[in-house]
Amino acid sequence: MMFHYYAVLAIAALSCSSTRFGVVNAQIVGQFSLEFTAVFKPAGIAQKLFTELSDPETSILQGSILSTSGLIYDPNNVAIKEVAGQFAGGVQPFLNPPDISADGTIDGQCTATSVNEEEGKILAHSCFFNICAIEADDCINFYSGSPFVYAPALDQNQLPPSYPGTIIGGTGVFEGIEGSVEVITVAGREFTSQTSSSGDIAQRIFLNTNFEFLERRKI
Template sequence: MKFTAAAITILGLTTFYSTIDCVEGNELKLYAREKMHKDKAERQLQANDASLVYSRGYICITRQQDFAFVVPQQRSIVPEDFTLDQLNLLGSSTIQSGGIYDPADVQIVDRLGTSADEFLICCGAGIGRAQFAGQRQPKFIPQRDPGFFFNGECVATQAAGQQILGHSCLFNLCLGGGGYNCLAIYAGSKFVFNPLEQVLFSETTFNFNAANNAGTIVPSLPPSYPGTIIGGTGSFFGAVGYVDVTTITGSTLTPAASEDDTVLLAEFPQAGYITQKINVVTNVPLPVAP
């Protein structure tokens, strides 16, 4: 009888401790579930526009050697009659990498043409100095911090000949941390732009009946476009928000040559800095550019 009572007591203790373990396990599961719901709610709040309270503007300046315009392979390696109007820019891309600066440190001034010894050639004759897109350039370039930069690529996803109608872009906007604190930006929208418009002769870009002068051929600036912040690295991990990119200065004519007399022979390398204003709105504090 004593043995039986002891056995019952031991079994009772075992059952009691098993019940405690089960209760503790359920509490841990409930706690984990509540924490998961809380984290999800916090992420949803971060994605809410009302929480995007941090905004700042930056200036990106890109040198010519840090900018590339890549034309995809055409139906034939050399277009018939060597005419540029046969090019199809679908799939063409622009690749850039520029420094980030404080707008207060960058002064944009009017710049009506390059130096006098840089000129364009048409039909064997000089026609004047080359013009910068927008006819403006930075007065000087501040010293660049290697941890602040803007780089990436845009691809033409919709085009009609040389006319680009839409693009898709991926950019890195890095703001300190030795280049590891970066915002990831996606931009995909309508984007109407013809990079060769001023190279091809037309009534709006070049007129033989008018006197040729330095202001005759002015390249167009590309339109502004929006972008979405899809995340980040370093201190920008989990960032959401949006940006707006506006080009305020550009380079000279796109280098092009053709045997067709209706094409301007812009045979010299492009000159000038590409300056972009980047307005950022996000849920993470933004540092001041150096």
């Protein structure tokens, strides 16, 4: 599993190599930061909406779920470019080079836990995600249960706000990991109708963690 990463030591930030590696060992030392870009293709994006019992034709936001499954890359290998169309943010992600291999996987879902149905606005959400190495059981798990003010029905070109999360555990070499997460959506979909959309979602994901990655190998 590879991350574009840098270690934060006291007042100095030391930039590390962006060569693709998989972690084979990790040591808990100090405070470190990881950064990567997640890309979600349409096949890995699913949204579930519910309806009023008294009016099955009316969708409601409360309890709606957005599930996403995608791949993670070194940020240097994903270009965010302006594109024609009505894509949220006006941009889309492009791999550079186009055939670059992914460095890991990411999957999870967010549920709207507090909403304003009259304004079509989400006020808070609850999210669970797994970030895993390819072909390995090394995973980082994080949770977010935070305010999340977002009204996609009012402005379909609007990107959702960033949100924080907490690392709640890990498996494999990440057992014992702790820290925090920040998720920033930098590219979104184009809604072609009320029931369909196209395009990719791209997110920049930042982790502050107690792990330093010492030994590495290419995937």
